[in-house]
Amino acid sequence: MLLGDKPKLIAAVSTLLACGSVYGEWGYNLPQGVTEVSRSIYDLHMTIFWICVVIGIVVFGVMFWSMLMHRKSLGAKPAAFHENTLIEVIWTAIPFLILVSMAVPATQTLIKVYDTKESDIDIQITGYQWKWHYKYLADDVGFFSNLSTPKAEIANEEPKGDHYLLEVDEPMVVPVNKKIRFLITANDVIHSWWVPDLAVKKDAIPGFINEAWTKIEEPGIYRGQCAELCGKDHGFMPIVVEAKSEEDYQTWLVAKKEAAAKERELRDKVWTQEELYSRGEKIYNKNCAACHQPNGEGVPPVFPAIKGSEIATGEPQKHIAVVVNGVQGTAMQAFGKQLSEVDIAAVITYQRNAWGNNTGDQVVPMDIVKFNEAGQ
């Protein structure tokens, strides 16, 4: 290489290095976390790791010694021994004792993890394909938590943000220094709720409720992901837990309740077609587009098209039934439990008028209310 090329080379190398640093730090170990349990799991992890390292050094040491010193090319003459009961007993007994010494702290930690008694706050966590629902059982507050990373970042059309794939529209908010019990279940397939900093990972199983708990010691934002393969967008259902001081938590709770009350008022408002359509478009992109695609064409046959479909262009009552009750035995969920009447009316109106489904139909919140009453 000519000397004159040196600046170019430096530029190239520094570009490469800069690329590397865009990707952030090289995480390589468990986080110590922010709870007593997460720290004792971290200690357990490191203890056992170091025991393994020591055993590895001894065993591989003997091996490498043999490979280096007992080579035929060095004129080694093979010994003939092939049995020794004493040594066999020793190397059966010693590992057993080492295992016992590992089992003791592991058992202690496990007992701590399983003590879900006497909680201050109970939050029900429900896994859906592919989002989480959090319900604060004592406070009548509940909401969905969706991935908020823009599609353009995932498709590499925009630079990725700092919390790429680990950010949500509405995080779970909890106070610090309170024992929080999670009641974990799922609506469709098995999911798993995992936040490494809390060392909580528990499967969310449809039809069953699992318990876990945490007591966060430092305010902060802790991120995790669904840990059980749950279908197409398994990689896109993150978890964000925001731990706040007790006062901040109360402020948040009050605001949350007021917002919910406002939502309920919307039901009786008179809606125009445009209002329903534009609200419906937002709801659709948040709740429906993952399967039925933003263009309404779906991924047949598992996720059928809405564009031009019989249901979205035929009798409105049938359309409402599908959205509210879901379709048994398919991935189509019963959105009656997930969305408000306003949102269901809006999204149906949107579906019946978007992508050339120009039915001109307008479904208003009261239609959904009537449908629900008739169903009961």
Added chain:
Amino acid sequence: MSAVIDDHTHTADDHHHGPAKGFMRWVLTTNHKDIGTMYLWFSFAMFLTGGLMAMVIRSELFQPGLQIVDPEFFNQMTTLHGLIMVFGAVMPAFVGLANWMVPMMIGAPDMAMPRMNNWSFWILPFAFFILISSLFMEGGAPNFGWTFYAPLSTTYAPPSVTFFILSVHMMGISSIMGAINIIATILNLRAPGMTMMKMPLFVWTWLITAFLLIAVMPVLAGVVTMMLMDIHFGTSFFNAGGGGDPVLFQHVFWFFGHPEVYIMILPAFGAVSAIIPTFSRKPLFGYTSMVYATASIAFLSFIVWAHHMFTVGMPLTGELFFMYATMLIAVPTGVKVFNWVTTMYRGALTFETPMLFAIAFVILFTIGGFSGLMLAIAPSDFQYHDTYFVVAHFHYVLVPGAIFGIYAGIYYWLPKWTGHMYDELLGKTHFWLSFIGMNLAFFPMHFVGLAGMPRRIPDYALQFANFNMISSVGAFLFGATQLLFLFIVIKTIINGKKASAQVWDGAEGLEWTLPSPPPYHTFSTPPDIK
């Protein structure tokens, strides 16, 4: 693959001199050597197919963001990669080795049930044709992971799941028939004087493996049948809404699945236990304890299944039982490793390709064992479970464990099978590139797993990017290197140097008393056992 030599020393009334000619030879053959050869070629074809899918996975994971495939197809790739590697590559390769070597090692003329042997092989290509063809069906191939947890694999599965169930049934039938054959052969066809405790360890490990297969393949058949019933006949085994339990699926699956992972490693233990003494020029240390350790591992494999399910919400006592039982496996496994190391100690070592693979097997399998021990600790498992740490762990036991074990066995016995020596330089090149590629691919997965990357995701957060890129580079290197192996085998068959009957100067066992290649029929009269 085997060159064929007519053995004219037969008596006049023996009409079976040699194989038929042409394609029908392979379709109709009942000869254990032919069938072993077909198993090995089939398994290599599946290894490349499953490997190709791994390359798709690693290409998508090369950088964050979605570049090459969509998430739906990515899930089909992870599912088929796992299924093909487990049932199509590793298991048939071991059956191929058993077919070739077990009769020759115990002085038997053939397998006990030669016609059934033909069937157990010929079912396999059809089973995998069905499985792979599901890629082209409407709705795509199975996309629920090789562990196919319900209800994702029942209510929420693509229509091709029914073909997947049929294909798993066929694989199961094939395995069960193969296992019955191996047990019958070992128990009934040993040459006079070949007592059980004189059998080579490869025969012992396969005998135990065959019992594991017979015990658990019907369980797998049961669980896929329950799925079939749930999907098509209105039952609710795995549907809580109908009174069933999704966790039941996991219990039944892992009752099959955990012994299955030992099915994929025990025969490798046997091969390595033949190879290390040969190239150490020293008898295997602790033969008896090796047999008992293998049997203990097999027994323990039946009582540890729920360590795959520490996060499903078992009661505390259940967690403790499965944690302690799992930790216990470290004891017999440790005994095996110590015995191999002691066999090498004060030997006269040389490092031909089979020995290199065997040594790498011991070291890397032990590292996989260490991460296995870490995973056994239930509270820590809450952090490791379903992350790349687990992916690293089982690839460390399966790639340098099962696959390196198979490679070690193939390089060791290839001169015997073909009568030709492989090219040592190329063999060593294959080893070193595989060794480097494999470690580069899988070691960083420990780090991203601990740092919090879940498995089975097509896209990931930015802090995992650097290690994923290294993993992908390693995987590409490892994948490409396996084509070199194909070249080495073909070159050996076509123009390798002639091999002697003994092949390796330190090797012991009946197979080395036969010429290389052995005649089409061997031990028509039983050999004398010292």
